[in-house]
Amino acid sequence: MRRQGKKGLNPPRALESAVDKFLASELLQSHGLDIPHTFCCQDSDTAMEAFERFGKDIVVKPLFGAEGRGILRIEDEQLAWRVFRAIEKIGGVIYLQPYIKHPGWDLRIFILGDKVLGGMKRTAPQGAWMTNVAQGGKGEAYKLNSNLETIGIKACKAVGAEIAGVDLILDENGKWLVLEVNAVPGWKAFAPVTGIDIAREILIYANHS
Known part of the structure; x- marks a missing residue:
């Protein structure tokens, strides 16, 4: 334009x-x-380290998105691992912040x-x-x-x-x-x-x- x-x-x-x-x-x-403190990576192991560091209460967001779509609050360790693995398998970016x-x-x-x-x-x-x-x-x-x-x-x-x-x-x-x-x-x-x-x-x- x-x-x-x-x-x-x-x-x-x-x-x-x-x-x-x-x-x-x-x-x-x-x-x-x-x-907010922000962490970004592409592998589950590194993301789990951030999950621990942020007190096991985080918000995972799509790198591109709006209106709150695709945002998850995660406090459970097993759920965190499953979510991180799912993102990793599709070659996505794991973008997370501690829950405020x-x-x-x-x-x-x-x-x-x-x-x-x-x-x-x-x-x-x-x-x-x-x-x-x-x-x-x-x-x-x-x-x-x-x-x-x-x-x-x-x-x-x-x-x-x-x-x-x-x-x-x-x-x-x-x-x-x-x-x-x-x-x-x-x-x-x-x-x-x-x-x-x-x-x-x-x-x-x-x-x-």
């Missing part, structure tokens, strides 16, 4: 950087942002250029741990402070995006960690709870950039 002279808000490199969870983690960390003990909710911050459009608190369903609205989480407007806004903008710039949804989680020590930067953020849940006309904001931004 860009070679044809057409406007695109996020350059191809930003899309590639955000969709690859491991690359995104590296970029976020290199920009001084706090992220959190208050049952996290944040989605919507960034457009240098502007924070708003924040949404996502609360996990009763008895569940995943907060994604696509997985049954409940969204509500959240008033962001300047620190959260700064983290959101910094995370967006770390992957080179102009528009992004930045997901943050509060760990048990009260530290905000960047979980993910979504360079193709939807706003089906975000717009109704925040009252922000995201489509209008994007059109205004595109016409003036």
